[in-house]
Amino acid sequence: MKLRVENFGPISYADVEIKPLTVLIGKNNAGKSMLAQLIFTLMTLTEGYIPRRFLTSMLQHIRTTEDFIAPYLRQVDDLRKKIKEAREITHLSCVKMVVDMIIEYLTQYLNKTLGDFLERYFAMELKSLVNLYSDYTRVECAYSKYSIAEFTITKDGNLSAKFDIKMMDELIDNILKDEETNKLINRVIRSRGGRDFTSTIAAIEKIAEFIFPKRPLLSTLYIPAGRAGLLEGYEAVSSALIALASTAPLKGISVPPIPGMAYEFYSLLLQLTGRKGPFEKMSDLFKEVIEGEIVFEELKLPKSKMVYRFKFKDKESSVDLIHAASMVKELSPIYLVLRELVDKGYLLIIEEPESHLHPAAQVKLMEIFAQLVNEGLEILITTHSDILLRKLAHLVMEGLTGGRANANLKPEDVAVYLLKPDEKGYVTREVNILEEMPTFDEVIEQLYEEERNLCYLSLQREMNEASPRNF
Ligand SMILES: Nc1ncnc2c1ncn2[C@@H]1O[C@H](COP(=O)(O)OP(=O)(O)OP(=O)(O)O)[C@@H](O)[C@H]1O
Ligand SMILES: [Mg+2]
Incomplete structure (x- = not known):
């Protein structure tokens, strides 16, 4: 993903490309977190569009809301109509119809949902996102070589968004060259967009995947700063919310709002169930840093429930996670998310992963990040750590000199952006960490x-x- 941002929060201009390992640095208040959250919002947003979501849920007979299904049904209906109306239909014209339709629907989708996503994740009104010294915010987001989403927000909080295609001819050429897509289009044309509903939606889905690179669902995860504190509050907040959920409105109790990304973090923690995922083996790397492991145990009293406990290396005993060292509490959400939820192709956005870590642990952590990236994860961090950045430079240098295979990093897999002040706000500058360590x-x-x-x-x-x- 490539992102160009104008006048967003404290940022006057940012130009970044998400690489397998992306690092945002800069002084406090520079807009690193706002940029990271914007990336999270834009990545999460597209997951809602891809028709596969609809197709999968339909095939599994999971009940989905009318609102959710409607755009896809309309899409299939529209395509049928267009095909029926067309005098002559070729593969080329059919693909063009679908691409045009996707552009139209994505533009509608962005205009309908983007504002809600931004307000929800930033827990701010749209107008508050516009840089205080500017009249508008403008964001251009290239999801792939071919697709570009743009939006502007005015000072009054009006959002308008547009989805567009770059290099249309090349895109269509590529689609037409793909055998599987061609087969599906054949079926769509043969049934003149009529009976073959499944092929029609599959063709739309396939073509959408050329426009948007396919990502697993809910595959962008955001891990905020201040994890130890949030984790300490989590037990209390989640129990209170669950206890109050059904009766709060009846009793006139209003539940205090939890800021957007903290809420997202709590939702992420709620997804943890103790079940191991595909990255379980890789998550073991964390055991060395936290000098122990996190075990899932049933707590009998006061009532039976499963809790995470920290078990010291070489010891039988364990303590409730909230009584573990700050370092453990800071790292455990990353460790657990990795152990249970993450798979290849996921993007993990981690704020200030160095918090509460001794310099030696920071060095180890950067090595782990490099190994994870080499296993197919994408990681974006914000950091104030000179040590993390220096270790990153070493891993890239080692890569250039052909050092150890699993923790080496290729220079093209890494991008470091510095947010530095200029007269109107902060601007990004890509940093070559082999040559300089700015600000630090x-x-x-x-x-x-x-x-x-x-x-x-x-x-x-x-x-x-x-x-x-x-x-
Ligand atoms: N519309 C706006 N215009 C100008 N500044 C804004 C606007 N909205 C928020 N800010 C400021 O931007 C800053 C928030 O930026 P952010 O939290 O992204 O900083 P950061 O670089 O992550 O800092 P830290 O290193 O402390 O985490 C705050 O100082 C906030 O007051
Ligand atoms: Mg921050």
Whole structure:
């Protein structure tokens, strides 16, 4: 995904490309989290469109809402109508019809849902997202080589969005070259968009996949900063919400709002059930950093429920996760999400993964991230850690010199963006970490300068004290 952002929150201009490992750095308030959340929103948004969601749920007879099915039914109906009306239909004209339809529906979809997504995840009114010193926000998001979604928000909070295709001829050429898609289109044409409903929706789905790279459902996960604190509150918040859920409105109790991304985090934690997923083996890498593991145990009292406990390495005993060290609490959501929910192709957005970590643990953590990336995960982090970034540079350098295979990183798989101030707000600049460590080095140099002055002053004092005048 490539993203170009103008006047969004504190950011006046950002131009970023999501690579297998993407890092956002910059001073506090620079807009790193807002940018990360925007990426989360835009990634999550598209998962709702892909027809596969509809097809799968239909085939499994899962009840879905009328509202959800309607656009796809309309899409199939519209295609049938167009095919029936057309005098002559060829593969080329059929593919063009579907692509045009997808553009139209995606534009409608974006206009209908994007505003809600943004308000929900940012827990702000749309107008508050517009940079205070500008009249509008503009975002351009290229989901793939061919697809581009654009939206603007005005100062008054009006959102308008558009979906478009770049390099239409090349796209259509590629679609027509694909054997499976051609077979489906054949069926659609033969039935003149009539009886063969399943093939029609499958053809639309296949063509949509050329426009949008296919991603597993709910495959972008956001892990916020302050995880230890959120985890401590989770038990209380989730029990209270569950206890209040049915009767709160009747009793006139209003449940306090939980800010968007914290709510998302709690929803993510609620998905954890103790079942192991495809990345279970890889998640074992975390055991070394947290110096133990997290076990799932049944708690009998006060009433029976399953809880996560932290079990120290080489010890039989375990403690409730909320009584474990801060480092464990910070890392355990990442560890558990990895162990249970994640699969190849997932994008993990992790805010400040270095929080509460000793420098040695930070070094190990970056190695783990590199290994995960090499196993097919995408990771985006925001960070203030000089150590994480230096280790990242080493892994890239090792890659260039052909070091260890599993934790090496290829330079083209890594992107580091610095958000730095300019006159209107913050702008991104891609950083070559093999050559510079911006912002961190500035601080180190300042400290060095300070140290030199202090040395000089203390030397002077010693000399004064030792001078004959004192005798
Ligand atoms: N519409 C807006 N215009 C200008 N600034 C805004 C706007 N909305 C939010 N901000 C400011 O942007 C900042 C939030 O940015 P964000 O949380 O993304 O920073 P960050 O780089 O993640 O910082 P940290 O390193 O502390 O986590 C806050 O200072 C907030 O007041
Ligand atoms: Mg932040």
